[in-house]
Amino acid sequence: MTYPMGPNRYGKSGIRLATVARDGDRHTFRDLDIEVRLEGAFEAAHVDGDNAAVLPTDTMRGTCFALARDGIDTVAGFARRVADRLLVASPAVRQVTIEVVAHPWERIEVDGRGHDHAFRPAPGGDQVIVLTQPRDQAPEIQGGARGVRVLKTTGSAFSDYLVDEHTTLPPTRDRIMATTVEARWGTTGPDVEHERLATAVPASFAATFAEHDQSESVQHTLHAMGSAVLDAHPELTWIRFRMPNEHHNLVDLSPYGLDNPNEVFVVADRPFGVIEGVVARDGVQPPELPG
Amino acid sequence: MTYPMGPNRYGKSGIRLATVARDGDRHTFRDLDIEVRLEGAFEAAHVDGDNAAVLPTDTMRGTCFALARDGIDTVAGFARRVADRLLVASPAVRQVTIEVVAHPWERIEVDGRGHDHAFRPAPGGDQVIVLTQPRDQAPEIQGGARGVRVLKTTGSAFSDYLVDEHTTLPPTRDRIMATTVEARWGTTGPDVEHERLATAVPASFAATFAEHDQSESVQHTLHAMGSAVLDAHPELTWIRFRMPNEHHNLVDLSPYGLDNPNEVFVVADRPFGVIEGVVARDGVQPPELPG
Amino acid sequence: MTYPMGPNRYGKSGIRLATVARDGDRHTFRDLDIEVRLEGAFEAAHVDGDNAAVLPTDTMRGTCFALARDGIDTVAGFARRVADRLLVASPAVRQVTIEVVAHPWERIEVDGRGHDHAFRPAPGGDQVIVLTQPRDQAPEIQGGARGVRVLKTTGSAFSDYLVDEHTTLPPTRDRIMATTVEARWGTTGPDVEHERLATAVPASFAATFAEHDQSESVQHTLHAMGSAVLDAHPELTWIRFRMPNEHHNLVDLSPYGLDNPNEVFVVADRPFGVIEGVVARDGVQPPELPG
C-alpha cells in the first residue's frame, strides 16, 4: 500500500570550501563547512519516483563553489546569496536553510609578527551561521559558536542539592569546572554585524565563565554567561547554551596513605552531565530547545 | 543585569550500563547507553544559584544502576521504571525523557552453535528507545534504529532531474546506492512489543531497500521503505528516516585508456547528500523533523 | 646549515576503492582502503627540491584504480600487481609497501536467502594484507585482522597477581572479559591462500576466546588463542595480537543497600589495559613489536 509523505527535506552536507583573498602580499584565508537543506513540494519524487522538481544535491555543492568565486565578504552575506540562488533555481522550494561552520585560522607568528600567508587553527572554537530563508519572506539569521572549551581550577561549587536514596555524590565548595560550550543566538534584525559577533560573543561568555567566582553550579554560570552576553551585545535577543559538564574528579589517594588537597584529578569521559538553557530578554519568545 | 531563563533542561549522558542475565549456563548480555533529561521548575538554580530542587546528574546515573539490579526485562520497561523513580525523587520535574541506545550482541559461533556466554557485536545497527514521561500523563514511547548501513550494487538510478547552470552531475540509470539509515517511529499505544519491533522494523526496511529495484532516487526508496514498514507492522503510526547518500562514484578511467562498465568506484566521504522524510498513515499527525 | 636525510618514505593513504564483480545477476562487492609507501633514493627531493625521481602520490592512487579495472581476484594478488607496477614506474624505489584493509560485507537476507546485489557490513572485523616488496627480491606478505570485538560473561579470572603499596584492585575469579583484537601473522610462503585465512584465522581465535574457560588473564587467553591458531593453520609461522582490556567493572551497589552478584556492570572507556604478544612456532624468528 502507498502512504502519504509527512515532513521531509533534503540537501548536501560537508561542503568543505576554502578561499584565499589577497590584499597585496597579505592573504586572508577562509575555511568553511557548509550544509544546505531544501523543503518544499517534493512528494512526487518520494511517491512516484518523479525527479522533475529535484535539484541534485551535487548542484548545491556547485552553487556554493561558483558563488564563492565572487569572494566571501561575510559568511552571512554569502549564505544569503546561496539561498537566494537556490530559490531561483528550484521553484518547488518553500524554504532554504544554510548552516555554515567557519573554522577560524590565525597567522603563524614569526619574529614577533603575524605571517602574511601562513596560518594555524585559532583557539576558541568554531563560528556558526544558520540562515533560514523562506520564499517571499525576510530571512532569519542565527549566530552561534561550537567547541568553545573552557576550564577553571577554582571558583566553582556544587552543594546543598536535593538528596535521595540514590545520591552518593559528596558536596564540594571548590572544584574544577570544565565544559565545551555550544551556543546559538537570535538577533534583532538585518543590519547586525554577524562577523563581529562571531568572535565578540564567545569572548564575552568565556570571560564571564572565568570571572563568575561564586558559581554554585553549571546552571548558575550558564545564566551568568547569558546575562553578560545580553548586557554586552544589544543586538542579541536571546542566547542558548549547551554545556556538558566535563568532570574532573578529585582522586581518592587515601588508599596510598596520601591526602589530596585539590591537586590531583582524573579526567572522566563518561558519563557526563549536560546543561542546556536559554537566556532571553524580557518579552522575547526564544525558540524551543532542539529535539 | 539579570534576564529571565527561557527553555532549559539538564541530565546525564553516556551512562554505559551492561547486564548479564543467567538462564542456567545460557547467559544473556545487554549493553546500553542511556541519556536522562529533566525539565521543570529550575529557575532558582540558574538565577539564584539555589540547588535545593536540583537532583544531581550523578544521582541519575546511580538510579539507573540501582534499578538495573532487578533485571532489564525490556528496554522500554526499564526506561519507564527509571522515569517513574525520577518523578518521585525530584518534585520540581515536569517531564522526564529517557533515551536508550542498545548495542546488540550475538553469540560467537563455535562448532556450528551459538556459544553460551561468548558474544560479538551483531550486524545491523543499534536499537533506540525514547521515552517521554510527563508528570501525571501517559508516556510516549518512540522506537528507533541507528547505524543500519546498507548498499546495493544495482537497481538504483538518478536521472531526469532539474538542471540549472550549476548542474554538472551526469544522469545514470545504474549506480551503487549506499546509506546508513537512522530511523524513528511512533506507535499506537502502551501494549506495543518494542523489543520485537527493534529488530523486525530494521529487517523490514533493509529488505525493501534490497528489493526496491526500480529506485529513481534515495527519496523514492525512502518512501518505499516507509510504506513497507507500515504495511508489515500495524503497531506503527509513522516512521521517519534520515538517509545520507554515501556516494560511490564511478571512477573515470579514460585518462588511462580504459573504460569502466560500472566496475571500479571511489568511496567518497564528503560532501554527502542527506535525505530526510516521514511516511505516515492517513490521518496521523507525525512530529516535525528535528531541528 | 644543511643536514643529511636519514630514513624516509612517502606515499598515499586512504585510497578508498570499491569494485563490483558480476556472475550473472549475482554480484560480489569489494570495499578496500589502500595505503602505498615507497622507500628509495629520494634525497634530492628533500635536500635540493629536485622532483625528477618523485612519482606523485596522486599517481599511486591512479595506479590502484587503473589496475582494479582487471578485477580483484584476491587482495594479495592485487597488492602484488600494484607493487610490481610501482617498481617499474619509479626507478628510484628500493622497496614498496602496500597495506590493504578490506571491509567485508555480507548479503542482506530477504525471505531467508542472501540477496543477489544488496549488502550490509559483515560482523567480525576487517581483513588486512601487508605486502612488502623489495626490488629484485621475493615479497613478504603478512595477513591480519582489525576490530574483532569479542566479550565473554564468565570463564575469566584475574587473581594471585603481584601486589604493592599502590595496588587496590580486588582479585576476582569471575569477571567479564572484553577486547577488540588486532592480529597480524606471518606465513610460510608464496602459495598461501590469504583470502581463506582472512576469515578462518579470526574464526579460530574467536572460538578459542569463547572456549578458554579457565582464563587467568588476558595474557593467558592471548597465548591460548595463538596456540590454537598455529595448530589449526599450518601455513602460519607466527601470530601477533594486540588486545586492549575493555574493562566492564562490577558496580558497587552497596550504597543503595543492594548486592551485585555479577549482574550489573559499568562499561569503562579509559584508562584501559593493553596486552601485546607474539606466539611463534619453535625456531621461527618473529618480528619485533611495532614501535
Added chain:
Amino acid sequence: MTYPMGPNRYGKSGIRLATVARDGDRHTFRDLDIEVRLEGAFEAAHVDGDNAAVLPTDTMRGTCFALARDGIDTVAGFARRVADRLLVASPAVRQVTIEVVAHPWERIEVDGRGHDHAFRPAPGGDQVIVLTQPRDQAPEIQGGARGVRVLKTTGSAFSDYLVDEHTTLPPTRDRIMATTVEARWGTTGPDVEHERLATAVPASFAATFAEHDQSESVQHTLHAMGSAVLDAHPELTWIRFRMPNEHHNLVDLSPYGLDNPNEVFVVADRPFGVIEGVVARDGVQPPELPG
C-alpha cells in the same frame, strides 16, 4: 599444542591525569594522557596462567596518581619517577616505557590580561615525552609534538616530477600547502630542558614552514624544517617528521563559465599523501621509521 611466547609487553593506556599547582592565587594547570608499558619475564603468565610476576595495569594507574601528589615539576622528571618506581615494584621487568602526551592550556584573556585560574586549550598542538628506561641503564628520553596543524596560501609548488601513464596530476607553481605535523626528536643527554624544547621546537619548525617560500614539495619543506630545528637547538641530535599532505584542491569552475585564479579550493579528506623523514646531524644514527 603449546607454542613459545615471542616478544610481548603490557601496560595501561589512557591514564588521564590533571593537576593544579598554586602560586598564591595564580594557578598552573597540567593535563596529561599517560601510557605505561612493561617488558620482561612474563612467559609464565601467558603460558601457565601464573600471575605471580604480574603487576596489575590498575596499579600502574594508581602509581601515576600517587606520584603526582608530590607535584609535577617537569613531565620528563615525572615520567622518570614513575619508571623508577615500577622497576622497584615489578622485579620481572626488564624495561619500562612511559609515553606522556601533554595537552597545553593557555589563560583566558579578561580585560587584556591572562586570568589567574581560568584556561582554554592553547593552539599549536600537543607535547610528547617518551621515556625508555631499561633496568640498570641510563634512560633515553625523546621529545615530540602532535597535531601541529599549519597551512600556507602561497610559496609552495609541485612540478617537474616523474610522469608515467597513470599520472594525471597537473603541475603547479603556486598551491596551498597544509599539514598536521607529528614530530619526534632525540637529544644529547640527561640535562636537556625538555619542557622548554616542547614549545620551542614546534615554534621553530612552524616558522620555517611559513618562511620556506620556494618550497618544491612537502619533502623539500620537511628537510628545511629539520635543518632549521637542528640549527636552532643544539641539544637535538635528530628530528623525525610525519607530514600528511592535506590537499586543498583548486576547484574547476570552468563548467560554470568562471576562471579560478587560486581563490576557491575544496578541502579534501581522502586520499591523502604522507611524507615521513628524519633529518640528523652528521655521524648520528637515528632510529628507523616506526612500522
